[in-house]
Structures are given as structure tokens and as C-alpha cells.
Amino acid sequence: xxVLGIETSCDETGIGIVRGETLLANVIASSMEEHxxxxxxxxxxxxxxxxxxxxxxxxxxxxxxxVTLGELDAIAVTSGPGLAGALMVGIGAAKALxxxxxxxxxxxxxxxxxxxxxxxxGTPLETPTVALLVSGGHTSLxxxxxxxxxxxxxxxxxxDAAGEAFDKVARVLGLPYPGGPEIDRVAxxxxxxxxxxxxxxxxPKDLERHRYDFSFSGLKTAVARWVEARQDAGEPxxxxxxxxSFREAVVDVLLTKALAACRDLGVPRLLLGGGVVANRxxxxxxxxxxxxxxxxxxxxxxxLCTDNGAMIAALGARLITAGRPPSTLGFGADSTLPVTEVxxxxxxxxx
Ligand code: ATP
Ligand code: MG
Ligand code: FE
Numbered sequence: 416x417x418v419l420g421i422e423t424s425c426d427e428t429g430i431g432i433v434r435g436e437t438l439l440a441n442v443i444a445s446s447m448e449e450h451x452x453x454x455x456x457x458x459x460x461x462x463x464x465x466x467x468x469x470x471x472x473x474x475x476x477x478x479x480x481x482v483t484l485g486e487l488d489a490i491a492v493t494s495g496p497g498l499a500g501a502l503m504v505g506i507g508a509a510k511a512l513x514x515x516x517x518x519x520x521x522x523x524x525x526x527x528x529x530x531x532x533x534x535x536x537g538t539p540l541e542t543p544t545v546a547l548l549v550s551g552g553h554t555s556l557x558x559x560x561x562x563x564x565x566x567x568x569x570x571x572x573x574x575d576a577a578g579e580a581f582d583k584v585a586r587v588l589g590l591p592y593p594g595g596p597e598i599d600r601v602a603x604x605x606x607x608x609x610x611x612x613x614x615x616x617x618x619p620k621d622l623e624r625h626r627y628d629f630s631f632s633g634l635k636t637a638v639a640r641w642v643e644a645r646q647d648a649g650e651p652x653x654x655x656x657x658x659x660s661f662r663e664a665v666v667d668v669l670l671t672k673a674l675a676a677c678r679d680l681g682v683p684r685l686l687l688g689g690g691v692v693a694n695r696x697x698x699x700x701x702x703x704x705x706x707x708x709x710x711x712x713x714x715x716x717x718x719l720c721t722d723n724g725a726m727i728a729a730l731g732a733r734l735i736t737a738g739r740p741p742s743t744l745g746f747g748a749d750s751t752l753p754v755t756e757v758x759x760x761x762x763x764x765x766x
Contacts, residue, residue, distance in 0.1 A: 416488040416735045419476070419512070420728025421469075423505030424497025424525045425552055426456045428468035431725025432480040433732055436534045439480035441718060441725040444468040451592045455582060456551065462500035469508050476724070487518055489741070491731025494522035494759045495752030497552070502748035510744055519741030521731040522759040524752055525722075527566055529688035530559055531730035532719040543682050544713070545569070547673040549697075550689035550722070551578035551593070554669075556627045556676055557754060559686075562730070563737045568754045569676055570627025573616070577665055578691045580631035584661050587639045588654060598658045599695055605659030607696075612637050612664040617671070626679075627672055634664055666697045670704050677710050686713045692720040734758055 417439075422429035426447050432440040446464030450456045477484065492509035495502060506522070513520035529548045533540045546557040554572040559565070575583065578595060585594025590601065615630030616622070638661050645652045677685055685705055691697065692714060705712035719726060739761060746760035 416732050417482060417486055418489045418491055418728040418732045418735070419473070419487050420724040420726070420731055421490070421492040421505045421509050422525070422528070422722055422724040422727045423465040423469070423501050424493045424495070425501060425722055426450060426461045426464070427722040428465045428472050429722055429724035429727070430472040430476040431723055431728040432476050432482065433535065433725060433728040435732055435736070436537055436729060438535050438725055439482065440476040441723055442472045442476040442479065443718070443721070443723055444472050447593060454586055454592050455579070456498070458498045458500050461498055462504055465501055465504040469504065484512075484516060487516060489519045489521060489731055489735060490516075491521040491523055491727050493525045493528060493727050494746055495525065495749035497525055497750060499748045499750045502750065506746075506748055514744070519735075520744065521734050522742040522746045523727060523730050523734070524754060524757050524759070526553065526555060526557070526754045527562065527757045528726040528730050530557065530562060530566070530686060531733060532688060532715045532723070532726035533686055533713055534562075534729045534733060535715070535719060535725060541684055544684035544686050545673060545676045545680070545682050546686040546688060547669060548689045549577040549669060549687070549691035551582065552576055553689070554629045554631070555754065556673060558676070558680060558682070563734060563739065563757060566754050566757055570625065570629065570672070572629040572631060573625070574630050574632040575635065577629070577631060577669060578689070580635055580665060581691065583635045584638050587635070587642060588657065595691060595694060598662055601654050602658035602662050602696070603655065605653075605655030605657070607659040607663035609653070609656035610641060610660040612660055614664055614668040614671070617668060627676055629668065629672065631665065634661070662694070662696050666694070666700050669697065670701055674704055674708050674710060677708065683709060684711045684713070688715065688720050690721040693717055740764060
């Protein structure tokens with residue numbers, strides 16, 4: 416099926432068009448620069464930016480794909496989780512399109528969409544797989560037995576998301592937003608073992624209750640304290656070492672827990688997704704440790720790891736192929752939509 420996907424859960428306006436699992440267009444307009452001076456995404460600013468970007472992005476995606484609106488078989492849209500006001504802009508547009516074109520509308524889960532990104536390009540996603548989703552808004556470990564109807568949340572962050580930790584530590588180090596690329600840049604030549612920063616929720620007593628959960632706020636505080644102590648002592652702050660050591664702590668805890676899940680559950684596959692996958696050290700260590708553990712590692716191309724509409728379109732196409740009914744037109748935005756709900760508000764069969 417020819418599906419147009421709309422993604423507006425955070426600061427990217429993403430419009431993707433797929434034919435089945437073939438990518439035809441993936442247009443992304445980001446309002447990240449507008450958030451830079453606040454050091455993080457401002458919901459109201461993001462929602463307004465989506466409103467302005469959506470129309471042109473849809474036009475551009477159609478042109479790139481070489482298709483017309485009339486040829487579309489269905490519309491897919493992110494209905495949650497994410498920023499409510501931002502989601503509403505995409506949902507409104509999706510409903511209007513589906514009504515006007517008289518095509519089915521699929522309201523889907525953003526996090527499962529990140530997993531669906533791996534469908535694109537033809538090699539089918541093998542299940543079961545463990546998926547580690549790391550971005551500015553979430554840090555979640557999933558067990559995907561079946562993309563369409565069996566996704567389980569193994570664990571998630573109990574405070575800051577991994578990308579958020581990069582952004583906050585960057586601020587501590589006097590670096591601009593977004594922090595991830597900045598930390599990567601500054602860490603070049605730094606010693607990742609110079610400072611032993613804490614690995615959140617990794618002590619035996621924490622592992623009992625939080626085996627697959629993450630915590631990054633203590634790490635951020637530890638970095639801030641370390642830097643302050645240096646400054647108070649009038650000593651220079653070794654930026655490269657601090658950045659490399661901080662990054663190592665994040666990468667280490669993410670992969671230790673993800674690979675522990677693979678081992679515990681006997682699932683020899685790990686999929687990575689989310690904007691933090693842009694981190695070079697994360698990819699490097701993931702490849703080495705997965706190989707060592709005999710786990711097959713999948714990392715979609717970066718343009719499909721950060722928020723985008725193509726992954727939403729691909730998940731919609733998969734729901735159609737699986738024979739799922741479309742969503743009703745009555746659904747809303749659910750900022751805390753659980754990952755078990757792959758599709759929102761499906762029309763009941765026979766209705
Ligand atoms: P969502 O959480 O809904 O997916 P988001 O917009 O916060 O939305 P992304 O756009 O996927 O998430 O990713 C942005 C985050 O990724 C930011 O926190 C940014 O600092 C982080 N990031 C980007 N590049 C890197 C990098 N090289 N290393 C570490 N983190 C990075
Ligand atoms: Mg973003
Ligand atoms: Fe995302």
C-alpha cells in the first residue's frame with residue numbers, strides 16, 4: 416500500500432511516504448534551532464512550528480515521491496507518546512487528509528514507529544528482538560515479539576532521557592544545545608577511563624527492582640559536582656576527559672542493560688533507535704559488545720533513527736498488510752501512550 420506518514424510528537428515535523436516497505440520520501444523539518452536558546456524543546460514553540468511546516472512538508476514529500484494525493488491508499492499518524500500540543504497538529508492534519516481523500520487513517524505509537532523504521536529497505540525485521548530507543552524524550556528498552564500486536568516495555572528511564580542527559584551535561588560544560596553532537600566533538604582525544612562517573616541503577620540492590628530501567632539525573636549531578644570542585648580549586652577543567660568519561664558512562668549503562676535483556680530472554684537480536692544513535696561511541700561499543708555476545712545488531716540509517724514520518728508510514732503499511740482495521744476518526748493525542756498500544760482506537764470489526 417502507498418502510505419503517507421505524519422510525525423509531530425516532538426520538534427521534528429516528519430512527512431514520509433512508503434510503498435509497502437520501500438521508501439519514497441522522507442521530509443524532515445526541525446524546529447530545533449528555535450529551541451536552542453532555551454536549552455531544550457519548548458512545547459508551545461514546537462506546536463506552532465509544526466503548524467507552519469506541515470503543509471509545505473507534505474507538498475515536498477509528494478513531489479519527492481512522485482505521487483499525487485489521490486494515489487494514497489492510507490494515512491498514518493503518531494498519536495502518542497509525545498508533546499500533546501505538538502501531536503494535535505499532526506493529528507488534525509491527518510484526519511483532514513483522510514476525510515478529504517476518503518482513505519483509512521492509522522493512528523500509531525511513536526515508540527513502536529522507531530522499531531518500524533527497521534522495516535524500511537526490504538530486509539524484514541526479525542522477531543523477537545530487543546529494541547533500545549534512546550532520544551531526547553525517551554530511553555526505553557522493549558521486547559518486540561511481533562511488531563503489530565506484541566510489544567512489551569522491559570524498562571525505561573526513571574528520570575532524564577539519555578539525550579536529555581547529553582543536553583544537560585553540555586550546558587554544565589558551557590556547550591550549546593543540542594548537547595549530543597557537542598559532547599561528541601569535545602570528547603575527541605579524551606580518555607573515557609579518566610573519571611569513573613556513576614552507572615545509574617546498576618548496584619545489586621537496584622538491579623533487583625530496576626534490572627532494565629535507567630537513571631541519568633545522578634550522572635548529570637556527578638559531572639556538575641566534579642566540574643565545580645575543579646573550578647573551586649582553581650584548576651583547569653579537562654573538557655575532553657570529562658566529555659569522554661561522561662559519554663562512556665551513558666554508553667556503558669545503555670548497552671550493559673540492553674545486552675543483559677538479550678541474554679536473560681534468550682533473544683539474540685538488538686535494534687537501536689532514536690536520535691542518540693548518532694553518537695559515534697555508542698555505535699562503536701554496541702558493535703563490539705554485540706559481536707562478543709553473539710547478538711545480531713541492527714541500526715537503521717540515521718535519517719530513520721531520529722524522528723521521521725517514514726517510520727510512521729512503514730508501521731501503518733505493516734498494519735494494513737496484517738489486515739488491521741483503521742482507527743476511528745475520534746481518537747485524540749495521548750502524551751503517555753503505553754508501548755503495548757501499537758495502534759490507537761481501531762474500528763471494531765463489523766462496525
Ligand atoms: P523523541 O524523544 O520524541 O524521539 P527528540 O526530538 O528529543 O524526540 P531525537 O530528535 O530523536 O529526539 O534526538 C535528539 C536528541 O539526541 C537530543 O537530546 C540530542 O542531544 C541527542 N543527540 C543527537 N546527536 C547525538 C550524539 N552524537 N550523541 C549523543 N546524543 C545525541
Ligand atoms: Mg528531535
Ligand atoms: Fe522519537
